[in-house]
Amino acid sequence: MEPKLYQPPPGVRGMTSLDKEAFTQTITVPALRVPTGVLNKVIKSLRKSTIQRPGMTRVLHDTEDNGEFRLVLLDPHRVSSTSSFSEAEAEALRSFDVAEELQSHELLLTYDNLKSEEVLEAVLPLGQDVTSGFSRVGHIAHMNLRDHQLPYKNLIGQVIMDKNPGVTCVVNKTNIIDSTYRNFKMEVLAGEENMVAKVKENGVMYEFDFSRVYWNSRLSTEHQRVVQLTKRGDTVFDVFAGVGPFAVPAARSGANVWANDLNPESYRWLQHNCKINKVDGKVRTFNMDGRAFIQGPVKQELPALLKGKGSIHVVMNLPALALEFLDAFRGLLHHEPPCDENLPTVYCYGFSKEDSPDTDVVNRASRSLGFPLENRCSVHFVRNVAPNKDMMCVRFTLPKEVLFSSNDEQTEPSVEPAPKRQKCMETTDSI
Secondary structure, three states: OOHHHHOOOHHHOOOOOOOHHHHOEEEEEEEEEEEHHHHHHHHHHOOOOEOOOOOOOOEEEOOOOOOOEEEEEEOOOOOOOHHHOOHHHHHHHHHOOOOOOOEEEEEEEOHHHOOHHHHHHHHOOOOOOOOOOOEEEOOEEEEOOOHHHHHHHHHHHHHHHHHOOOOOEEEEEOOOOOOOOOOOOEEEEEEOOOOEEEEEEOOEEEEEEOOOOOOOHHHHHHHHHHHOOOOOOOEEEEOOOOOOOOHHHHHHOOOEEEEEOOOHHHHHHHHHHHHHOOOOOOEEEEOOOHHHHHHHHHHHHHHHHHOOOOOEEEEEOOOOOHHHHHHHHOOOOOOOOOOOOOOOEEEEEEEEOOOOHHHHHHHHHHHHHOOOOOOOEEEEEEEEEEOOEEEEEEEEEOOHHHHOOOOOOOOOOOOOOOOOOOOEEEOOOOO
């Protein structure tokens, strides 16, 4: 049996509008006649050799007897003769009195029995990259198609939706992430145009309009890692909070949270997610530029918090820009008496394309703070974003020399590129 038996007919090559019937073909596969009394035991013993195709049963009625036997279909890639069975498999067949005699069975192979990558490999031009990978955000499958795949985009979207239960909408990113609100324009390739996703991450439910906010399911481990560093009674300032993947679980763990995002849509869904997770009483939400948030609400609350017992955490997850915002802490409390106790812990994220990303983000953070962080911080690798581009998190205690500095010299401030909307309120608005 040749592997080509699993390949769709060559006539589907170049198809741009999905014709499922064109993938239908008849193939011949090996089979064993197995007494019904030992059927389950045989299938368990031959689990590596039985046919494994989507939507296909591996046990059929034997039309040549009165129901005492079943036909167990075998994988033609693994079994071509009785000698293909492993020693353990052959011994099991003998112990169950199953005749080691292969039969041929004509089998109808349809589109439903093919994997997504098999369909796409058959359709796209030979020698070109085939992708069936995507990010799952609730019912939405998000793809990043390459130029050579665009003529087949609607077919690709339909295949992804067909082959992944629960996916009812497939979208393709059409440009880079918008630097203002960290969302991107997208095109619906298949399915419904419903962009409101419901996602459960680390036991927390989130709802949001995926087309208008930033969400990355690949950051779930990082969200959990940082939240686990907080404890009941702590205070968390989330400078670029998005729809709440740090803020909501931190509040659920007992922290008091001040969460901010410049994007009005993120702010709206942040409030909504606080409510549905019943932490709206522990989260104050803001719709401001990140710098204004640091130099406004954070500055206002810090003096009292520094005298308290709970730890203070500042999360800055805007990796394209966050390192440049660190200079907002220079002299933030220059009118207050300096102290050494309970200084805030900062978690600042950044991208790096350097050979030594650890050194790079530390150097950039030091320049922005105006204070050397070498040997005073830790760096955590978050994930590889693209070839030669890593996302890193630098964690450090905010130096008192920075926080209480009386030096008024500032570098050119970085701002999020949109008009500031200074709105602060308890989470009472509804979606």
